[in-house]
Amino acid sequence: MKESRLAAWRGKNVGIVFQFFQLMPTLSALENVMLPMDFLGAIPLRERRKRALSLLERFGIAEQGGKLPHSMSGGQQQRAAIARALANDPPLLVADEPTGNLDSKTSEGIFAAFKELSREGKTILLVTHERSAGSMVDRSVGIADGLLSDQL
Amino acid sequence: MIRDLRINGRRTFLVVLAIGIGLVGAGAVLDSYSILSRELQKNYLATKPAAASVMAENVDESLLAAVRAIPGIAGAEARRKVVGRIMLPGGEWKPAWYFVVPDFDGQGIDTFLSDKGAWPPADGEVLIERVALQVLPAALGDTVIARIPLGGRTKLRFSGTSYAPGLAPAMMERVVYCFVTPRTFAMMGGRGGLDEIKIRVSGDGLDAAFNRKMGYKAAAVATSSGHALAGVQVPVPGRHPHYTQMMTLLYPLEALGFMAFALSAVLAANMISSIMSRQMKEIGIMKALGGSRARIMGIYYGMVALMGAAALAFALPLAALLGTLFARFAAGMLNFRLYDESIPFAVYAAQIAIGMLTPLLVSSLSILKGTRIPAREAFSDYGIDQRGLGRGALDGILERVGGVSRPLLISLRNAFRKKNRMILTMAALALGGAVFITAMNVNSSLGASIESRYNASNYDIQLKLSKAYPADVALAAARAVPGLRRAEAWGGARVRRVGKDGAADLDFAITAPPYDSKMLSSSTLVAGRWLRPDDTSTIVINQRLALAWPDVGVGSRVSLRIGGADSEWTVAGIVREFLVEPGAYANYLYLSKISGQEGLTKNIVLIADDRGKAAEVGEKVEAALVGVGVDVAEFDDLATFIEAVREHLLVLALALAAITLMVVVVGGIGLTSSMSANVLERTREIGVMRAIGARTGTILGIVVSECAIIGGLSWAVAVMVSWPVSAFLTDRFGMMFFESPLTFAVSPLGLIVWIGLSVVFAAMTGFIPALRAAKMPVREAIAYE
Numbered sequence: 050m051k052e053s054r055l056a057a058w059r060g061k062n063v064g065i066v067f068q069f070f071q072l073m074p075t076l077s078a079l080e081n082v083m084l085p086m087d088f089l090g091a092i093p094l095r096e097r098r099k100r101a102l103s104l105l106e107r108f109g110i111a112e113q114g115g116k117l118p119h120s121m122s123g124g125q126q127q128r129a130a131i132a133r134a135l136a137n138d139p140p141l142l143v144a145d146e147p148t149g150n151l152d153s154k155t156s157e158g159i160f161a162a163f164k165e166l167s168r169e170g171k172t173i174l175l176v177t178h179e180r181s182a183g184s185m186v187d188r189s190v191g192i193a194d195g196l197l198s199d200q201l
Numbered sequence: 202m203i204r205d206l207r208i209n210g211r212r213t214f215l216v217v218l219a220i221g222i223g224l225v226g227a228g229a230v231l232d233s234y235s236i237l238s239r240e241l242q243k244n245y246l247a248t249k250p251a252a253a254s255v256m257a258e259n260v261d262e263s264l265l266a267a268v269r270a271i272p273g274i275a276g277a278e279a280r281r282k283v284v285g286r287i288m289l290p291g292g293e294w295k296p297a298w299y300f301v302v303p304d305f306d307g308q309g310i311d312t313f314l315s316d317k318g319a320w321p322p323a324d325g326e327v328l329i330e331r332v333a334l335q336v337l338p339a340a341l342g343d344t345v346i347a348r349i350p351l352g353g354r355t356k357l358r359f360s361g362t363s364y365a366p367g368l369a370p371a372m373m374e375r376v377v378y379c380f381v382t383p384r385t386f387a388m389m390g391g392r393g394g395l396d397e398i399k400i401r402v403s404g405d406g407l408d409a410a411f412n413r414k415m416g417y418k419a420a421a422v423a424t425s426s427g428h429a430l431a432g433v434q435v436p437v438p439g440r441h442p443h444y445t446q447m448m449t450l451l452y453p454l455e456a457l458g459f460m461a462f463a464l465s466a467v468l469a470a471n472m473i474s475s476i477m478s479r480q481m482k483e484i485g486i487m488k489a490l491g492g493s494r495a496r497i498m499g500i501y502y503g504m505v506a507l508m509g510a511a512a513l514a515f516a517l518p519l520a521a522l523l524g525t526l527f528a529r530f531a532a533g534m535l536n537f538r539l540y541d542e543s544i545p546f547a548v549y550a551a552q553i554a555i556g557m558l559t560p561l562l563v564s565s566l567s568i569l570k571g572t573r574i575p576a577r578e579a580f581s582d583y584g585i586d587q588r589g590l591g592r593g594a595l596d597g598i599l600e601r602v603g604g605v606s607r608p609l610l611i612s613l614r615n616a617f618r619k620k621n622r623m624i625l626t627m628a629a630l631a632l633g634g635a636v637f638i639t640a641m642n643v644n645s646s647l648g649a650s651i652e653s654r655y656n657a658s659n660y661d662i663q664l665k666l667s668k669a670y671p672a673d674v675a676l677a678a679a680r681a682v683p684g685l686r687r688a689e690a691w692g693g694a695r696v697r698r699v700g701k702d703g704a705a706d707l708d709f710a711i712t713a714p715p716y717d718s719k720m721l722s723s724s725t726l727v728a729g730r731w732l733r734p735d736d737t738s739t740i741v742i743n744q745r746l747a748l749a750w751p752d753v754g755v756g757s758r759v760s761l762r763i764g765g766a767d768s769e770w771t772v773a774g775i776v777r778e779f780l781v782e783p784g785a786y787a788n789y790l791y792l793s794k795i796s797g798q799e800g801l802t803k804n805i806v807l808i809a810d811d812r813g814k815a816a817e818v819g820e821k822v823e824a825a826l827v828g829v830g831v832d833v834a835e836f837d838d839l840a841t842f843i844e845a846v847r848e849h850l851l852v853l854a855l856a857l858a859a860i861t862l863m864v865v866v867v868g869g870i871g872l873t874s875s876m877s878a879n880v881l882e883r884t885r886e887i888g889v890m891r892a893i894g895a896r897t898g899t900i901l902g903i904v905v906s907e908c909a910i911i912g913g914l915s916w917a918v919a920v921m922v923s924w925p926v927s928a929f930l931t932d933r934f935g936m937m938f939f940e941s942p943l944t945f946a947v948s949p950l951g952l953i954v955w956i957g958l959s960v961v962f963a964a965m966t967g968f969i970p971a972l973r974a975a976k977m978p979v980r981e982a983i984a985y986e
Contacts, residue, residue, distance in 0.1 A: 075618060
C-alpha cells in the first residue's frame, strides 16, 4: 500500500500510543484529540468536539482540555495521548512503552485504562519492559535480540 | 569543523551564496563609485574648465588682449554658441547648438578633442559631438542641412566627430552639438562676431570668489571698451556640471545595493541560527568532554569566518567585474572616458572587512545563545520538541483562535512557534519585498511624472521664432492651416537677474502668454498664485528657477535685465514643472510693452485636433509662417520630447530591475533554507501525524499554509516599509535629476507581483521538504533526529 493510503488505513483501524506521548505541541489536549478526526473525516464535524471532550472525561483529564501539552504532567499527557488514539474508535490499539516515561503510580493508572478498553472489546498490542504487566494481559510474547523467545 | 561544513555541503553552500550575493551588490556599488568619481573629475579637469564666462558683443582680438592683460587672468579665448537646427536630407529637424571656434588646435579653455575623421573641420564642414549621433543618426561624409535663426538652409559636410566631456551629454539634452569655423558660420548666414569670453585664472582656479572677481574685472574691461555686456557666468569650480547627475544615477542603486546587502546579512543570521539549533548535541558532547564555552565559540566563529572568506572569494572578483561594467555604462551615459578602470586598494580592503566582519557579527547572537546551553539539556532532547507557544500576548491570541480545523491551527501556530527565526525570515522576506516594491514604485513614479508633464501642457507644438514678428500676421498664417484646434501668439524674452552689485547672472526665459491663454494650466502651483489679467510687473517662476534663487520666495522683488534695461518685478507664485529649463511667466501685454515689442510675438503655440498628428500639423504651420516671411528658429514637439525622456529613463528602469532580480534570488535562497530547516526540525512531528492518520496531502497542506502565512505577513511588512522608503527615494531622485520632485506613484504591479512571489514562493519552498518528510516511512520519521 502507498504511504498515504497506509496513513488513512491506520487512522481508521489503529490507534497508536507512544512512549514520549508525541502530542502536537501547538495544539491543546482537546485539539490533539480532535486532530485524527479531522484527518480521517469519518466523524461529523459537529460531533468532534463533543466526542473529544467525552474521551478526555473518561480518562479524568477533561479539565486539562484547554491546556497545551507542555503545561501538563507526564501522566496527563499520556492519558490525552490514549484519548487521541481512540479518537476514531479503532478496533486495534498499539502502545509502544506507554509507561516507559512515567512513575510507577501513574503507570498503574495507565494499565488500568488499557485493561478497561480491552474489556470493552478493543484489541491492545502493548510493548513494555515492565514485568508486572504480564499479570494484566491475556497473552504475552517475549522478544530477545530480535527473536520471539517464548510465551511468558 | 571543516568536516562538518563539508558534510552539510548544501547548507554551507547556501550560506556562502547568500553572504556572497549581498557582498556582490554592495561591492559593485562601491567599486563603480570609486572608478566613476575619480574618472569624472579627471575628464573634467582635462577640459581645462573656464573659471568664468563673460557674455559680450563682438569680441575681437583687441578685447581678448585687454582681458589677458588683467593681473590674475591667465588666459582668455573667444567663442560663440548659437541655437539652431539640423537635419539629414529628407529627415526631421533636430535642435542643434552651433559652437563657433576660431582656433581648433589652439584651445586652452573648455576644450574638446578630436574623436574620428577630420580635425579641424574645413570651411563648409561640421564636426558633431560623438554621442550627439544618437540624436542625429548621421554617418561620416553625409551631407547635413543646418539652420540658424535668420539664416537659410545650408548644406554642410559632416567630416568628423569630436569628444566634449565638459558638455552635458547630447542625448540627455536631445541636442546635436556642432562645431564650425567662423567662416562656415558666416556661410550659414550667421551675423555678428563672437560673443563669449572664456577666462582662465592664475592658480588652481578652485576659489569661486576669486573666479567671480576676475570675471567681473573682465566684464568691466569689455564694457569700458564699448562692448555691450549680457552677463557673467561663474560655474562651481572643479566640479563637472553633471557631477550631481552622475551621483543621482548611482543614488538609487547605492541605496538598493546596500539594502540587498542588509538582506543577505539577515539571511546569513537566519541560516546560521538554524545551523546552531541543530548543533545542540555536538555542543553537549564537546562540553561533556571538557570543552570550555570559549573554545566551542571559537569553533563556530571559525566556521562562520570560513564561510565569509569563501563568499569573499567569489564576491570580490564578481563585484569588481559588475562595478567596472556599470562604471563603463554610466560613463557612456554621461559621455566621459574611463582612462583608468582600476579599483583602489582601500575599496577592496573595505569589502574584505565588511565580508569578514558582517557574518561574524550577525551570527554572534545565535553562537552566544547556542553555546550557553548546559550539557545535560543538550542531551535531554527527546520526542517531539515540546516547546509550544510562549507566554506573550500574541501567543495568548493564537491560543484562543478557534473555529478553524486543527490542521490549519497547526499551520497558524507553527508559523509563530520559533519567534526569532520567524522574525528573521520575515525580516529577510520583508526587506526583499521592500527593495522590490521600492524599485517598482520609483519606476512607476518616473512614468507618472512624465505622464503628468505631458498632461499639464495644454499645447502640442511650440514654434520659437528667430526674432519678434507681428503677432496678427503670424497668427493669421498659422490659423489658416487645417487640423489645428487652437493657436496662440506668446511673447517672451531671454532675461538675466541683476544682483546688488549690478552684475547680471543666470540667463533664463520669460514666457508671456496672453491673459486669456488656454494653454497653460495653473494646477501645478506650489506657492503663491497664478498671473491675473491686470498684473503688471509680476512674474510666476518655476521650481527650477526658485532653486537657483534660494533668496527668493513669493512676494520677493527681483531686478531683471531685459534687452539691456533693468526693471523691478515681484514674484507672485511658484509653479512645479518637470523636465523644463529654469524659467518664469509674465503677462504678454506688460512684457511686450516694456521690451518694446507691443503687437509682436516670438512664439507660436499650437494644439492639434488630433494629438497623434501634431508634428505633421506643426510642420505645415511652419511652412505657412515661412510663406509670410516669418522665420522659425526652433520647433519643439512635446510628444517627441516626452518619448525621448521615456527612452532615456528606460536604462534606469533596467538597472532597478537588475537589483530587483538580485533581491529575488537572495530572498529565494534564504527562504528555501529557512523553510527547509523549519520542516526538517519537525520531521518527527510529521511522522506522528502520519501515524495517527494524516494523508500526504493533509501534511503538505499544513506546511504549505504555514509558509504562505509567513509569506503573506512579510508582504504586509514590506508594503509598510517600502512606502516611506520609496517616497523618500522618489523625492530625492527627482530633486537631483530633474530639480523637481517626482509625482509619487505606487506601482500596483509591484504590490501584486510581490505578494504572488512571496506567498507562492514561500509555499513552494516549504512544499519540497514537506513532501520529503511525508514520504519518509513513519518508523524512520519518528526516529529522526
